[in-house]
Amino acid sequence: MRERLNLNIMLGKRELRPYRTGGLRPRSYNVLLIAAAAAIAWFAGCAIAPDWLAPYPPTEMSSDSLMQPPSWAHPFGTDYFGRDVLSLVVYGSRDSLFIGVASILIGGLAGGAIGAISGYIGGLTDAVFMRAVDVLMTIPGVLLALAVASALGPSLFNMVAAVSLGTIPGFARLMRGQTLGIKNRPYIVASRSVGVTRFGIYWKHVLPNSLSPLVVMATLGIGGSILTGSGLSFLGVGVLKEIPDWGELLSQGRSYLTVAWWICTFPGLAIALLVLSVNVIGDWLRDRLDPRRRGEAN
Amino acid sequence: MVKLPKTFKTAALILLLVLPVALSACSANNGVAQEGGSSGAAAAADPSPGASSAEASETGGELSYALVSSPDSLDPHRSGLSVSSRVIRTMFDNLVVQLPDHTIQPWLATEWTESEDGLSYIFKLRQDVKFHDGTPFNAEAVKYNFDRVIDPNTKGVSALALLSPYESSEVIDEYTIKLTLSKPSRAFLGNLSAAQLSIVSPTAAAQSGDRFGQHPVGTGPFKFVKWEDNSEIKVERNPDYNWAPALVDNKGSAYLDGIVFKIVPEDATRIGSVQSGQALAAESVPPQNVAALKSDPKFKLLQANTIGLPYTLFINQNREPWNELQARQALQYGIDAGTIVKTLYQGTYEQAWSALTPGMFGYDASLENSIKPDADKADSLLERLGWIKGPDGIRQKDGKRLTLRYVVTSPNREKRNDIAVIVQQQLKKIGIEVEVVVTKDIRTEIFVNDNYDVFGNSDVSGDPSWLSVYYHTAPKGAIGNMSHVSAPELDRWLEQGAVEKDDGRRAELYRNVQQYIRDNAVMVPIYVFPYTVATSRSVENLKFDPLGFPLFNDVRLTK
Numbered sequence: 001m002r003e004r005l006n007l008n009i010m011l012g013k014r015e016l017r018p019y020r021t022g023g024l025r026p027r028s029y030n031v032l033l034i035a036a037a038a039a040i041a042w043f044a045g046c047a048i049a050p051d052w053l054a055p056y057p058p059t060e061m062s063s064d065s066l067m068q069p070p071s072w073a074h075p076f077g078t079d080y081f082g083r084d085v086l087s088l089v090v091y092g093s094r095d096s097l098f099i100g101v102a103s104i105l106i107g108g109l110a111g112g113a114i115g116a117i118s119g120y121i122g123g124l125t126d127a128v129f130m131r132a133v134d135v136l137m138t139i140p141g142v143l144l145a146l147a148v149a150s151a152l153g154p155s156l157f158n159m160v161a162a163v164s165l166g167t168i169p170g171f172a173r174l175m176r177g178q179t180l181g182i183k184n185r186p187y188i189v190a191s192r193s194v195g196v197t198r199f200g201i202y203w204k205h206v207l208p209n210s211l212s213p214l215v216v217m218a219t220l221g222i223g224g225s226i227l228t229g230s231g232l233s234f235l236g237v238g239v240l241k242e243i244p245d246w247g248e249l250l251s252q253g254r255s256y257l258t259v260a261w262w263i264c265t266f267p268g269l270a271i272a273l274l275v276l277s278v279n280v281i282g283d284w285l286r287d288r289l290d291p292r293r294r295g296e297a298n
Numbered sequence: 299m300v301k302l303p304k305t306f307k308t309a310a311l312i313l314l315l316v317l318p319v320a321l322s323a324c325s326a327n328n329g330v331a332q333e334g335g336s337s338g339a340a341a342a343a344d345p346s347p348g349a350s351s352a353e354a355s356e357t358g359g360e361l362s363y364a365l366v367s368s369p370d371s372l373d374p375h376r377s378g379l380s381v382s383s384r385v386i387r388t389m390f391d392n393l394v395v396q397l398p399d400h401t402i403q404p405w406l407a408t409e410w411t412e413s414e415d416g417l418s419y420i421f422k423l424r425q426d427v428k429f430h431d432g433t434p435f436n437a438e439a440v441k442y443n444f445d446r447v448i449d450p451n452t453k454g455v456s457a458l459a460l461l462s463p464y465e466s467s468e469v470i471d472e473y474t475i476k477l478t479l480s481k482p483s484r485a486f487l488g489n490l491s492a493a494q495l496s497i498v499s500p501t502a503a504a505q506s507g508d509r510f511g512q513h514p515v516g517t518g519p520f521k522f523v524k525w526e527d528n529s530e531i532k533v534e535r536n537p538d539y540n541w542a543p544a545l546v547d548n549k550g551s552a553y554l555d556g557i558v559f560k561i562v563p564e565d566a567t568r569i570g571s572v573q574s575g576q577a578l579a580a581e582s583v584p585p586q587n588v589a590a591l592k593s594d595p596k597f598k599l600l601q602a603n604t605i606g607l608p609y610t611l612f613i614n615q616n617r618e619p620w621n622e623l624q625a626r627q628a629l630q631y632g633i634d635a636g637t638i639v640k641t642l643y644q645g646t647y648e649q650a651w652s653a654l655t656p657g658m659f660g661y662d663a664s665l666e667n668s669i670k671p672d673a674d675k676a677d678s679l680l681e682r683l684g685w686i687k688g689p690d691g692i693r694q695k696d697g698k699r700l701t702l703r704y705v706v707t708s709p710n711r712e713k714r715n716d717i718a719v720i721v722q723q724q725l726k727k728i729g730i731e732v733e734v735v736v737t738k739d740i741r742t743e744i745f746v747n748d749n750y751d752v753f754g755n756s757d758v759s760g761d762p763s764w765l766s767v768y769y770h771t772a773p774k775g776a777i778g779n780m781s782h783v784s785a786p787e788l789d790r791w792l793e794q795g796a797v798e799k800d801d802g803r804r805a806e807l808y809r810n811v812q813q814y815i816r817d818n819a820v821m822v823p824i825y826v827f828p829y830t831v832a833t834s835r836s837v838e839n840l841k842f843d844p845l846g847f848p849l850f851n852d853v854r855l856t857k
Binding site for chain 2: 059061063066067080081082242252254255256257258259260
């Protein structure tokens with residue numbers, strides 16, 4: 001009993017310490033991080049309660065105020081239907097964020113599970129799963145998403161499915177590598193020798209220790225998924241929704257670039273800002289969670 | 299430590315992620331499906347400024363001309379797209395030519411006579427014409443062409459429709475041919491001037507078979523050089539050319555050494571290529587760029603209004619509740635085409651009022667302004683049918699929501715998809731929920747599955763008998779009658795109009811047709827498409843035929 005406890009403390013749980021005890025220190029706050037968090041909070045606010053933040057209904061058209069440059073009444077100008085661009089950006093955040101987060105959740109869970117099972121069980125299962133993932137990997141993510149989205153037809157959920165499918169291989173590979181690396185460590189061998197079940201070892205030692213890179217990758221991946229989602233609707237594979245998302249705004253506004261730059265500049269900036277913010281947070285998370293970088297981050 | 303470089307890395311990563319998306323987007327619109335036999339333009343008058351001032355111009359040079367989309371085939375008998383016709387026109391000639399005043403003049407045929415019963419035509423042909431491959435042009439060649447059009451293996455759609463009711467032809471002597479029709483047709487002679495009924499080289503057509511569309515050989519002022527898929531089509535001057543039609547001044551070979559048609563689907567890129575000098579001309583100028591180009595002395599803006607069928611929203615009568623007249627009338631009152639045209643085209647396109655465009659024979663001008671958008675009327679019509687507004691503002695009846703499936707195509711040509719976005723808002727006001735569906739596969743969605751309540755289309759034609767394709771009772775699955783209207787009186791007028799010899803009586807028949815279509819809310823007309831071309835100042839004498847297809851015979855480039 002004592003022996004097992006010691007083993008746990010000495011070999012297993014110790015590696016969990018960084019993110020338990022490595023609390024936020026004043027020094028790791030920086031302007032960029034705060035700005036990123038604020039931006040994400042604002043976009044989240046836009047997605048949750050757009051009607052509070054948008055000055056006009058996003059579908060309100062007016063043939064009297066077509067393509068007006070930014071002004072006090074319309075801070076981001078108006079588009080070629082006479083709609084307020086700021087309101088469109090605010091309302092458009094919902095779909096963009098939803099696609100980004102949902103597809104990473106689905107892709108991360110599915111990919112993580114595949115990777116974990118492959119890595120931990122090994123043998124034939126590993127071979128089968130990994131060959132399947134290899135096949136998926138040979139197709140570029142955007143192309144795969146494009147193919148799936150066109151095959152399934154236009155809808156928000158199909159778009160999420162299309163984007164998440166492309167993220168599965170990355171997660172699966174990462175998780176498998178982590179699992180393989182951990183399952184042969186001496187403390188795992190030791191746990192096994194004292195009679196812990198395979199599942200018990202996995203649940204208590206392997207899974208917690210392999211999760212942190214996955215979390216970092218998922219955070220960084222959200223940015224990529226938002227871009228892929230926007231790219232898909234930019235290419236016109238998406239649904240022609242009543243309230244367009246950012247990719248659609250960008251796509252529809254681009255032919256007006258020479259006469260009304262604001263129509264696609266502001267949605268473009270919104271995409272850039274959100275992706276940048278998510279990546280800054282992802283970077284910071286990586287510093288926090290990666291045991292090998294513990295020294296650097298502190 | 300190292301905080302800053304990491305941020306830079308992040309920024310660089312974003313750039314890398316954004317770039318491919320942006321780049322691939324630029325090329326993604328290439329090579330997508332186009333709706334069959336639609337759009338186009340027609341010039342009632344030659345819009346190019348004065349056909350004189352040739353002293354500063356020189357012979358030679360290559361004209362680069364940017365097109366919106368890629369032709370599907372350069373085989374005149376197989377393609378129905380107007381973009382194909384623009385290129386086909388440079389390489390092929392017809393038996394006859396139609397002038398802006400609707401008269402028919404000689405081209406490859408020198409003279410012709412129509413039999414008393416209207417069932418046969420005898421054409422005398424020019425004797426000095428040779429195809430690009432050296433094959434002589436004669437009565438045999440003409441017979442081969444028309445028999446090729448009606449050969450089921452050719453699978454021509456537009457050409458076949460234009461040539462009907464052609465039955466057979468008989469070679470009388472080397473330069474005389476007799477065409478026999480199964481029934482009289484007023485449109486037949488005019489149709490022979492259509493690009494789809496151009497005369498192709500029999501030798502080349504027999505040799506290339508199905509691949510003739512990639513290796514076209516005709517008698518036109520330019521010869522085919524090469525076609526790089528989704529990139530460009532190149533033609534060069536035919537030095538032997540000496541048989542140009544009455545539409546152009548230069549009857550001999552063209553002044554240009556050649557033309558390069560570049561395929562540039564992106565509006566901003568296409569117009570930008572003229573502004574930056576990469577191309578000398580670009581078609582289909584978006585309305586938002588028109589004003590700037592007009593005021594810039596370095597460029598010319600040529601515009602020609604179309605004749606044919608305007609861009610029309612067909613209402614599918616096979617589907618409920620649109621089989622009921624009052625429901626369709628609600629759409630007629632609910633859709634405000636005036637606002638659509640004003641918003642999207644900023645005065646560069648005209649609003650359409652009828653099933654025909656102004657300038658067309660038989661056009662009924664009394665329909666103009668005859669229906670005003672009226673949301674209250676639309677509301678009461680729908681209420682009378684039992685559609686009552688629910689809590690979310692959408693009407694319901696027996697637990698069913700009043701939705702309308704509006705199918706649009708990709709890419710967004712002439713802002714047609716933006717029309718859908720506006721209609722969606724306009725119909726929401728009268729309690730109809732519009733679902734806008736974007737598809738690239740129109741054939742399946744519209745003609746096979748019949749899965750739409752509203753679908754828009756336009757067509758180019760020189761004769762009102764073309765209305766039969768869209769409004770005559772049609773068998774199930776036929777391409778054309780998209781509203782599925784089927785009315786005995788409509789059929790009768792259309793059939794009579796096709797053969798009626800008295801012009802006054804004929805015009806009246808077509809007025810009846812147009813009024814029936816308005817009164818029965820068969821469709822909602824939206825806009826008349828002007829064919830616009832932006833050119834550099836140096837391009838002179840670019841002309842258009844009555845259907846709006848560019849003519850390059852007279853074009854000169856000044857230095």
